[in-house]
Amino acid sequence: MAGKVLCEETKLYNVQNQYTFLPRLAERHYFCLTGKHFYLISIITAINAKWDSDGKFIMPLDVEVESMRYIIVYDSSTYSLSDSGPAIDCADSIEESSQFPVQILSGGDEKFSALYPFLRTPVSLYNIRELESLNSYPVEILPGKLYMGDYRQATNLQILKDLKLNVLVSVSDECSNCTVLHIRKSDLITSFERMCVFIGSHLNNSSSVLIFSTLGVSRCCAVTIAYFMYHLKYTLKEAWNHIQQCKANMRPNRGFVQQQQ
Structure with missing residues (x-):
C-alpha cells in the first residue's frame, strides 16, 4: 500500500505543465487527476469520480492505477489527511493498487481554482490528440x-x-x-x-x-x-x-x- 500525502496547489500546477516534446498529460502512464465535481466547470483533464451503490469508488476502465506516476484526487476543500469526505474516500480506494502515494489536493477545487482560474474547463473528456494540443504554461x-x-x-x-x-x-x-x-x-x-x-x-x-x-x-x-x-x-x-x-x-x-x- 503506497499511502496518501497532501499535494499543494503549486505542485499540481507544475505537474500539469511538465512537457518534453509533447505535454506529459498526453502520456497514458504519467498522470491522473480525479475528483468529485460540484460544478459544470472542473480542473482541466480531471475525471469525475463515481461511486457504486455500496459507496465504493469506481475507477475508470482506461486508468491503469498500478503504472500511474501521479494520481491526484480532490473534492471541494479538503485540507488535511485527517479530514473526511470524497477525496479521502477516493484515495483510500486507490492507494491499495497504486505504486506511488496517492496525492490529495490541499484546499481542493476551491483553492486551486481561485489561484488558477484559467485551468478550469467545461470539457470532461479529452482524446490523445486534444491532450497533445494543450498549451503548457511556464x-x-x-x-x-x-x-x-x-x-x-x-x-x-x-x-x-x-x-x-x-x-x-x-x-x-x-x-x-x-x-x-x-x-x-x-x-x-x-x-x-x-x-x-x-x-x-x-x-x-x-x-x-x-x-x-x-x-x-x-x-x-x-x-x-x-x-x-x-x-x-x-x-x-x-x-x-x-x-x-x-x-x-x-x-x-x-x-x-x-x-x-
Whole structure:
C-alpha cells in the first residue's frame, strides 16, 4: 500500500505543465487527476469520480492505477489527511493498487481554482490528440512570483495575461518584443549578478517574473539556480533540487553551473 500525502496547489500546477516534446498529460502512464465535481466547470483533464451503490469508488476502465506516476484526487476543500469526505474516500480506494502515494489536493477545487482560474474547463473528456494540443504554461518556481519557461510561452500573450506576468528575462537566442531584459548566450556567465539583482528588485516590488530560454531547459535553469544562490542563499544542491521538483527535465549547462560553485 503506497499511502496518501497532501499535494499543494503549486505542485499540481507544475505537474500539469511538465512537457518534453509533447505535454506529459498526453502520456497514458504519467498522470491522473480525479475528483468529485460540484460544478459544470472542473480542473482541466480531471475525471469525475463515481461511486457504486455500496459507496465504493469506481475507477475508470482506461486508468491503469498500478503504472500511474501521479494520481491526484480532490473534492471541494479538503485540507488535511485527517479530514473526511470524497477525496479521502477516493484515495483510500486507490492507494491499495497504486505504486506511488496517492496525492490529495490541499484546499481542493476551491483553492486551486481561485489561484488558477484559467485551468478550469467545461470539457470532461479529452482524446490523445486534444491532450497533445494543450498549451503548457511556464512552471512556477516561487508561487505567484517567479516562473521559468521557453520562448514559445514567453511570446504567448494569453499565457502572459493568465499569469499576470509583467517582467520577462530572456536568455533565449531570440528576443521577444515584450522582453524587459535580454542577455545573449555569449554574455550569460558574466551577467549572472546583473540578472539576479534585476530579478530580485522586481520581485521585491511585487512584480511577477518569467525567466525564459529557447527551449526552457538549460539557460533559464542556470539563471534561476544563480538567483536562488545569490539572493536566497541556497546551496547549489538545494537550488538544484528545488528547481528539479518544479521542472523534471531541467538540463542546465554544466559550464554555467560550474561558474556558480
